[in-house]
Amino acid sequence: MKDKILLAHGSGGRMTRELIRELFQPYLHNQYLDKESDAAILKQLSGKIAVSTDAFVVNPVIFPGGDIGKLAICGTINDLAVSGAKPHSITASFILEEGLRKTELEQIVASMSSEIKNLDIALIAADTKVVPSGLCDKIYITTTGIGTVIPGLEQVSTGKGIQAGDRIILSGTIGDHGAAIFCARYPEDILTTIVSDCACLYPLIEKISSFGTGIRFMRDPTRGGLATVLCEVAENQDWGLTIKENLIPVRNEVAGLCDLVGLDPLYLANEGKFIMVAAESISNEVLTALRSHPLGKNACEIGVVTRENPGRVILETPIGGTRLLTMLSGDPLPRIC
Amino acid sequence: MKDKILLAHGSGGRMTRELIRELFQPYLHNQYLDKESDAAILKQLSGKIAVSTDAFVVNPVIFPGGDIGKLAICGTINDLAVSGAKPHSITASFILEEGLRKTELEQIVASMSSEIKNLDIALIAADTKVVPSGLCDKIYITTTGIGTVIPGLEQVSTGKGIQAGDRIILSGTIGDHGAAIFCARYPEDILTTIVSDCACLYPLIEKISSFGTGIRFMRDPTRGGLATVLCEVAENQDWGLTIKENLIPVRNEVAGLCDLVGLDPLYLANEGKFIMVAAESISNEVLTALRSHPLGKNACEIGVVTRENPGRVILETPIGGTRLLTMLSGDPLPRIC
Numbered sequence: 001m002k003d004k005i006l007l008a009h010g011s012g013g014r015m016t017r018e019l020i021r022e023l024f025q026p027y028l029h030n031q032y033l034d035k036e037s038d039a040a041i042l043k044q045l046s047g048k049i050a051v052s053t054d055a056f057v058v059n060p061v062i063f064p065g066g067d068i069g070k071l072a073i074c075g076t077i078n079d080l081a082v083s084g085a086k087p088h089s090i091t092a093s094f095i096l097e098e099g100l101r102k103t104e105l106e107q108i109v110a111s112m113s114s115e116i117k118n119l120d121i122a123l124i125a126a127d128t129k130v131v132p133s134g135l136c137d138k139i140y141i142t143t144t145g146i147g148t149v150i151p152g153l154e155q156v157s158t159g160k161g162i163q164a165g166d167r168i169i170l171s172g173t174i175g176d177h178g179a180a181i182f183c184a185r186y187p188e189d190i191l192t193t194i195v196s197d198c199a200c201l202y203p204l205i206e207k208i209s210s211f212g213t214g215i216r217f218m219r220d221p222t223r224g225g226l227a228t229v230l231c232e233v234a235e236n237q238d239w240g241l242t243i244k245e246n247l248i249p250v251r252n253e254v255a256g257l258c259d260l261v262g263l264d265p266l267y268l269a270n271e272g273k274f275i276m277v278a279a280e281s282i283s284n285e286v287l288t289a290l291r292s293h294p295l296g297k298n299a300c301e302i303g304v305v306t307r308e309n310p311g312r313v314i315l316e317t318p319i320g321g322t323r324l325l326t327m328l329s330g331d332p333l334p335r336i337c
Numbered sequence: 338m339k340d341k342i343l344l345a346h347g348s349g350g351r352m353t354r355e356l357i358r359e360l361f362q363p364y365l366h367n368q369y370l371d372k373e374s375d376a377a378i379l380k381q382l383s384g385k386i387a388v389s390t391d392a393f394v395v396n397p398v399i400f401p402g403g404d405i406g407k408l409a410i411c412g413t414i415n416d417l418a419v420s421g422a423k424p425h426s427i428t429a430s431f432i433l434e435e436g437l438r439k440t441e442l443e444q445i446v447a448s449m450s451s452e453i454k455n456l457d458i459a460l461i462a463a464d465t466k467v468v469p470s471g472l473c474d475k476i477y478i479t480t481t482g483i484g485t486v487i488p489g490l491e492q493v494s495t496g497k498g499i500q501a502g503d504r505i506i507l508s509g510t511i512g513d514h515g516a517a518i519f520c521a522r523y524p525e526d527i528l529t530t531i532v533s534d535c536a537c538l539y540p541l542i543e544k545i546s547s548f549g550t551g552i553r554f555m556r557d558p559t560r561g562g563l564a565t566v567l568c569e570v571a572e573n574q575d576w577g578l579t580i581k582e583n584l585i586p587v588r589n590e591v592a593g594l595c596d597l598v599g600l601d602p603l604y605l606a607n608e609g610k611f612i613m614v615a616a617e618s619i620s621n622e623v624l625t626a627l628r629s630h631p632l633g634k635n636a637c638e639i640g641v642v643t644r645e646n647p648g649r650v651i652l653e654t655p656i657g658g659t660r661l662l663t664m665l666s667g668d669p670l671p672r673i674c
Contacts, residue, residue, distance in 0.1 A: 010672075012560025012606075013665025036569070037494040038556060039389035039420035041486055045382065052376035053428035053481060054464045083376035091390035093479040095432070125481070127391045131672060137472045142430040142479035144390060144462070149378055157374040219375060223349025232373070269349075328350025335347075335468060 010130030084153025178268030347467030421490025515605030
């Protein structure tokens with residue numbers, strides 16, 4: 001049993017400390033965690049502060065292109081980045097299932113460490129609880145990110161400045177994460193391996209951070225997919241969105257899987273993409289900037305903001321028809337993140 | 338099934354929004370959450386920032402004196418308060434079990450709302466995931482608290498200023514939370530009802546915040562209990578702690594339960610108490626200030642910092658013997674918080 005997590009590892013006593021020192025500290029230690037105090041103390045942050053939190057319960061916990069650890073860092077940091085914030089630090093709380101193999105936990109922690117180092121942020125606070133076998137699916141992680149809002153991008157989290165004529169830009173292909181999770185769940189039935197797009201978007205968003213108020217809005221289409229996010233943006237507004245279906249990039253293998261099993265890529269989760277509404281005057285420059293970064297090489301314009309159809313999202317199909325997009329209803333693929 | 342949580346409530350689509358609007362917003366809505374954006378944007382905070390995070394997996398989720406919602410607010414806010422910080426805001430992520438009754442969730446959310454209002458803080462960000470029935474025990478909650486460090490109390494989270502002659506002060510009786518959870522788990526065998534001490538300590542700590550550097554250290558003895566916290570404080574230091582057992586306040590019913598079932602109150606969790614190391618010169622004034630608040634009415638001095646026994650915690654028993662305290666080993670009572 002020495003290679004497995006035990007209930008006593010969550011006691012807050014000697015074994016909790018042993019677990020932290022053996023498994024977490026080698027990957028995650030820093031000036032904050034090394035103090036082993038109840039709260040991290042940060043220097044004053046200059047400017048407005050952005051805060052986001054998410055729980056991650058993805059199944060399986062390790063999948064092509066990532067794992068729950070990478071996802072827990074990227075997912076929360078992406079929420080900050082699309083809100084116009086430079087990430088500063090992150091916290092993580094772990095709920096572990098009794099019996100979890102330490103090697104599996106170590107792989108997850110190592111992958112968190114790698115993302116944290118790439119972003120040059122700090123894990124400032126952490127917590128570990130253990131629940132009896134069966135009351136958790138290996139591991140759940142909640143992360144909370146703290147960042148500082150980049151001057152000029154205060155508007156992007158609410159999209160208050162969106163107006164008719166603005167362009168809708170997508171940073172790359174859609175559906176990769178959802179499709180990857182689907183394939184990973186049914187490896188015997190689905191022979192294709194699709195790699196998740198799980199990635200931290202801040203380095204890409206940094207490329208366009210100087211465009212200021214011309215960037216009206218950003219959001220990452222995770223749960224619910226592109227269609228749900230577009231509907232959320234347009235809801236109750238006095239403008240509408242028109243999207244051209246043939247401009248939305250979908251990888252061949254993702255499109256093929258969707259055809260085969262009856263999924264719609266418009267509703268599949270993404271974990272390394274964002275949509276943006278940008279003023280028409282800067283949209284070409286924005287696209288050039290996005291395409292200069294590997295994470296944005298497939299960036300493209302997919303539609304426009306219109307005076308017509310207020311509050312609605314209209315999809316123009318390749319054969320000349322139109323379809324009204326609605327939010328995801330039900331859940332074809334639970335526990336995607 | 339309309340009164341139960343379904344997997345689709347965690348989809349990120351229409352049903353997630355319905356759940357938020359039906360159950361969370363009536364209790365928790367504010368200027369931050371109403372924006373429904375990916376991250377909350379706060380004004381610049383003045384001074385050093387304290388951040389703490391904790392996952393809560395307590396069983397049962399509702400117990401005499403509190404529930405997992407109250408505990409999730411108090412537990413994290415207490416970590417800020419004992420670090421010398423005034424709480425400013427909090428985030429919450431919920432992992433819900435498919436099939437959870439909405440009335441039970443509502444009771445928990447209402448109790449979070451009540452604590453948040455009493456503290457005059459804001460819930461600035463939240464997230465909800467749903468996992469299949471059996472993969473969670475009703476509900477797990479992770480909260481992350483953000484506060485600003487009170488000038489003069491920068492030292493209390495690490496205790497670097499502790500020196501021989503300082504006094505050890507306990508804010509009240511120990512073991513109430515652990516004993517309450519134990520009784521709640523075995524209601525048919527244990528006929529006593531013990532009420533948890535679950536409470537937000539900030540209003541009490543505010544009473545002594547003007548004492549400045551005379552307050553050397555504070556910590557709340559939650560998991561692992563008083564003994565484990567004292568051992569953590571003393572570990573690797575060039576001073577020791579001597580505690581007088583007969584000065585430690587324990588409620589009669591808690592002491593009785595411990596005798597009956599073989600638990601040690603020194604290792605039982607507390608959720609509304611803190612220990613403090615204070616300079617001898619201010620210890621009487623500190624005690625008077627603590628006792629002026631209902632949460633501190635049983636505050637007392639329980640021991641001293643000594644030049645002898647460096648790194649160790651010595652318990653002097655009522656019959657004149659001594660016992661070396663060690664950290665909690667194993668876990669007599671898992672999932673206490």
